[in-house]
Amino acid sequence: MENVNGKNEIFYNYLENKVSLSYFLETQSIEKINSIKNDSLKRSVIYKISYDYYLNKDSVNFRTWNRRIVRISHQQMDSAKIAEAFWDLASFYYEHDRIDSAYYYYSESEKLYSFLNKDLLQGKMLLNMAIMQTKVKDYIGGEVNTANALRLLKPLGKSNLLYSAYNNLGIIFNELEDYNKSLQYHKKALEYVKELEDPIKEANALNNIGVVYENQAQYSAAIKKFEEALTTGNLLEKNPRLYAMLLDNLGYTHFKNGNPQNSEELLLHSLRVRDSIHHTAGLVINNLHYAEYLSSTKDTVNAYIHANEALSLAKSSKSYGDILSALLLLSEIDAENGKSYLEEYIDLSDSLQKEERSIRNKFARIRFETDEFIEENENLTAERKWIIAGASGFFLIAILLYIIRDQKAKNKELQLQRVQQAANEEIYNLLLTSQDKVEQAKNEAKSRISAELHDGILSKFFGIRLSLEMLQDKEDPESKSKRKEFIKEMKAVENDIREVSHKLNSAKFESGVSFVQILHELWEEKQKLGNFKGELILGDDINWDEIANKVKIHVYRILQESLSNIIKYAQASNVFISFSIADKSLEMEVVDDGCGFDTEKSAKGIGLSNMQSRAKDLGGKLKVNSGEEGTKIELEIPLT
Amino acid sequence: MSKKIKVLIIDDHPIIADSYENILKDMEDGDLKLFIEKRRNIEEAYQSIEISKAQNSPYHFIFLDISLPVAETLGIFSGDELGVKIREISPESKIVVMTMHNENHRLYNILRTINPEAFLIKSDVSPEDLKIAFKDLLDDRIHYSQTIRLLLRKQIVQDVALDNNDRSILYHLSKGVRTKELEDIVPLSLAAIEKRKKNMREVFGLDKGGDLALIEKARQLGFL
Numbered sequence: 001m002e003n004v005n006g007k008n009e010i011f012y013n014y015l016e017n018k019v020s021l022s023y024f025l026e027t028q029s030i031e032k033i034n035s036i037k038n039d040s041l042k043r044s045v046i047y048k049i050s051y052d053y054y055l056n057k058d059s060v061n062f063r064t065w066n067r068r069i070v071r072i073s074h075q076q077m078d079s080a081k082i083a084e085a086f087w088d089l090a091s092f093y094y095e096h097d098r099i100d101s102a103y104y105y106y107s108e109s110e111k112l113y114s115f116l117n118k119d120l121l122q123g124k125m126l127l128n129m130a131i132m133q134t135k136v137k138d139y140i141g142g143e144v145n146t147a148n149a150l151r152l153l154k155p156l157g158k159s160n161l162l163y164s165a166y167n168n169l170g171i172i173f174n175e176l177e178d179y180n181k182s183l184q185y186h187k188k189a190l191e192y193v194k195e196l197e198d199p200i201k202e203a204n205a206l207n208n209i210g211v212v213y214e215n216q217a218q219y220s221a222a223i224k225k226f227e228e229a230l231t232t233g234n235l236l237e238k239n240p241r242l243y244a245m246l247l248d249n250l251g252y253t254h255f256k257n258g259n260p261q262n263s264e265e266l267l268l269h270s271l272r273v274r275d276s277i278h279h280t281a282g283l284v285i286n287n288l289h290y291a292e293y294l295s296s297t298k299d300t301v302n303a304y305i306h307a308n309e310a311l312s313l314a315k316s317s318k319s320y321g322d323i324l325s326a327l328l329l330l331s332e333i334d335a336e337n338g339k340s341y342l343e344e345y346i347d348l349s350d351s352l353q354k355e356e357r358s359i360r361n362k363f364a365r366i367r368f369e370t371d372e373f374i375e376e377n378e379n380l381t382a383e384r385k386w387i388i389a390g391a392s393g394f395f396l397i398a399i400l401l402y403i404i405r406d407q408k409a410k411n412k413e414l415q416l417q418r419v420q421q422a423a424n425e426e427i428y429n430l431l432l433t434s435q436d437k438v439e440q441a442k443n444e445a446k447s448r449i450s451a452e453l454h455d456g457i458l459s460k461f462f463g464i465r466l467s468l469e470m471l472q473d474k475e476d477p478e479s480k481s482k483r484k485e486f487i488k489e490m491k492a493v494e495n496d497i498r499e500v501s502h503k504l505n506s507a508k509f510e511s512g513v514s515f516v517q518i519l520h521e522l523w524e525e526k527q528k529l530g531n532f533k534g535e536l537i538l539g540d541d542i543n544w545d546e547i548a549n550k551v552k553i554h555v556y557r558i559l560q561e562s563l564s565n566i567i568k569y570a571q572a573s574n575v576f577i578s579f580s581i582a583d584k585s586l587e588m589e590v591v592d593d594g595c596g597f598d599t600e601k602s603a604k605g606i607g608l609s610n611m612q613s614r615a616k617d618l619g620g621k622l623k624v625n626s627g628e629e630g631t632k633i634e635l636e637i638p639l640t
Numbered sequence: 641m642s643k644k645i646k647v648l649i650i651d652d653h654p655i656i657a658d659s660y661e662n663i664l665k666d667m668e669d670g671d672l673k674l675f676i677e678k679r680r681n682i683e684e685a686y687q688s689i690e691i692s693k694a695q696n697s698p699y700h701f702i703f704l705d706i707s708l709p710v711a712e713t714l715g716i717f718s719g720d721e722l723g724v725k726i727r728e729i730s731p732e733s734k735i736v737v738m739t740m741h742n743e744n745h746r747l748y749n750i751l752r753t754i755n756p757e758a759f760l761i762k763s764d765v766s767p768e769d770l771k772i773a774f775k776d777l778l779d780d781r782i783h784y785s786q787t788i789r790l791l792l793r794k795q796i797v798q799d800v801a802l803d804n805n806d807r808s809i810l811y812h813l814s815k816g817v818r819t820k821e822l823e824d825i826v827p828l829s830l831a832a833i834e835k836r837k838k839n840m841r842e843v844f845g846l847d848k849g850g851d852l853a854l855i856e857k858a859r860q861l862g863f864l
Contacts (some may be wrong), residue, residue: 039796100827229706437699443816446816447815454707454740454741455652455707458740459651459656459707459740459762460651460653460655462656462740462762462763462765463653463655463657463658463659464655466656466659466660466765466766466767466770467655467658467659467662469766469767470659470662470663470666471766486655489655501847
């Protein structure tokens with residue numbers, strides 16, 4: 001426990017800057033720090049180590065610890081720490097002139113802060129990104145990011161950040177040569193700087209305004225601003241760089257304004273200050289300015305010396321913009337070698353432009369990726385909404401469709417049943433009416449025979465009897481011959497009776513006749529319709545009376561359907577239908593010589609499937625063979 | 641003095657007409673002289689009767705068969721209809737109906753419409769009977785053969801009163817005509833026919849059974 005407490009205490013001491021990094025690392029080995037639990041304390045400590053190395057400009061250790069903090073923060077999804085680490089890394093890269101990498105990490109950090117809804121920090125990052133962009137002359141990108149930063153920072157009222165933002169905008173528009181706008185922004189920056197009560201920054205702001213005026217060729221206004229800045233108390237001690245810059249700018253502006261007599265002293269003074277503080281970049285510009293001045297006084301030798309000095313300093317510090325300026329100036333001063341300077345100038349300028357362009361492209365890519373990331377996120381949410389809405393919509397439609405289809409199928413089935421029932425009824429009626437006809441014919445035959453018996457035979461008998469009775473007692477020859485005649489007459493009556501009896505016998509009254517009749521009627525009707533020849537053959541051994549009505553109905557229907565199909569599609573010229581009995585089965589065969597059809601394709605056709613279902617209903621089989629030579633339908637129904 | 645009697649025999653069977661003639665001729669004597677004419681169909685018979693009337697010598701006796709071929713030109717379809725016509729044209733003629741029919745309904749109808757002076761069922765008749773009947777007629781008497789007398793007795797004993805339509809319905813039903821088809825035969829609606837059948841069933845004391853029971857009962861009661 002003591003140990004843990006002790007360890008924690010030193011951690012806290014370190015975090016509160018009560019002990020230095022070196023002391024802390026002496027007491028705590030790296031292994032020890034690594035081995036402790038990954039909690040916010042550990043992350044804070046590691047972060048601080050990394051940050052301390054950054055402050056100490058120990059780049060190797062900084063980057064090691066920076067990577068470490070990023071890794072362990074990742075493990076715990078500690079976005080805030082990652083953002084902080086990226087920020088440090090971006091700053092590190094910036095200091096090492098790796099502007100593109102700096103921009104990348106600022107933007108990564110910005111994304112995280114945006115995600116964490118830390119407006120201030122996100123604004124800071126945006127501002128840093130904008131400054132990076134300005135550095136590589138990506139002015140449009142810089143302006144956009146500054147505007148974004150301002151949107152976040154303005155409500156927070158952080159004057160120092162607002163100052164930086166407006167200052168940056170001022171620089172951007174100065175570079176874009178939109179001096180009025182630049183002045184506007186610089187003046188705004190100046191307002192914020194006054195709130196800060198930081199005289200150095202105020203002087204800096206004034207200097208920036210002066211530079212813009214100078215670019216506008218409003219030299220006296222520029223001189224006023226520079227001189228105002230120089231009135232800042234103790235500026236030389238507080239910020240010699242700024243002081244030297246102001247002197248340089250003031251001198252150079254005087255020179256430009258056509259007052260070279262004031263220039264030389266100011267420029268030399270500035271040079272001395274800069275030389276004393278080893279401000280290389282300042283020295284380069286200062287030397288260039290002075291060389292220009294000397295050149296104007298025709299002191300070509302000294303002008304060449306200073307310009308050359310500026311060039312070598314710029315080259316040593318790899319300040320390419322300055323190298324270009326130096327080369328340009330040298331080409332003017334050293335007329336003999338002017339051409340080679342210009343060539344060098346063009347080469348360098350080209351490669352610089354390429355470099356800048358590639359960096360700008362990189363920035364654009366990073367920005368584009370960021371935008372895309374955001375858009376993608378938005379798209380994803382929108383997409384998810386759409387997917388959910390679409391899916392539920394689709395699901396609903398699917399259910400609806402299913403219900404509709406189901407209902408349709410049921411409806412169809414019902415309709416089919418109704419149609420079938422109607423068809424069955426029709427046949428029943430056919431059977432009934434035909435039976436009626438038979439009955440009627442039977443009755444007619446009966447009454448005809450009855451009338452024949454009654455009016456013919458009976459009457460004849462009556463006449464014969466009456467006559468014979470009359471002649472009974474008479475023995476005269478006339479009567480005898482008459483009697484013979486009457487007996488002959490009786491023979492005729494005998495024949496009449498035989499005839500009637502034969503008629504009675506020959507009339508067929510079986511009800512089965514009716515179904516046969518129906519089949520014949522159907523055959524004749526369809527034959528006429530389809531205009532084909534052929535024959536309907538009914539086996540003599542079929543006792544239709546014994547066959548159930550259901551079978552008759554289905555058989556009739558199937559035959560009807562077959563014949564209808566033949567009429568509709570087959571264009572047959574011959575059709576043969578035969579009914580026979582074999583193995584206690586009723587067999588029907590319908591053969592035509594039409595064009596046939598594809599049984600596979602038409603198998604699902606309602607006609608055929610109806611026929612099949614009828615056959616199935618009777619426990620029978622229906623075979624359909626179709627080819628180019630015609631179609632053969634075989635139906636077999638067991639009769640048990 | 642001898643009586644001169646004009647007789648017309650209407651029968652489509654010559655053998656029957658001949659036998660009547662022979663029997664009647666057999667009755668001739670000094671007092672009775674018969675002038676017998678025979679006609680085989682309605683047209684000829686009708687024409688002869690009209691002529692006889694025109695000559696103011698109507699037939700005294702007309703022997704009428706009921707089953708005769710239809711005379712479409714005259715619109716007379718049977719012997720009974722001819723009988724009715726004879727009554728109109730020649731009311732002084734005495735009609736002898738000789739028929740093979742023995743269904744009560746037909747016989748009843750003949751009695752009602754023609755009301756013949758002599759009514760004989762062919763199957764009942766022997767030459768002697770015919771002679772007796774003819775004698776009765778000559779003596780201004782009515783002569784019904786045995787079957788007819790029985791029928792009349794039954795009808796009189798009956799207290800059931802059936803009108804002509806009722807009888808018609810029963811008769812046609814017994815002939816196998818369906819109730820539905822009766823509509824075309826009997827001048828009544830189907831509903832009316834059903835109602836009459838129901839009434840008859842009640843009158844006959846039948847509480848159940850269909851047309852068959854009704855016809856059986858009607859037969860028993862002598863309506864058929």
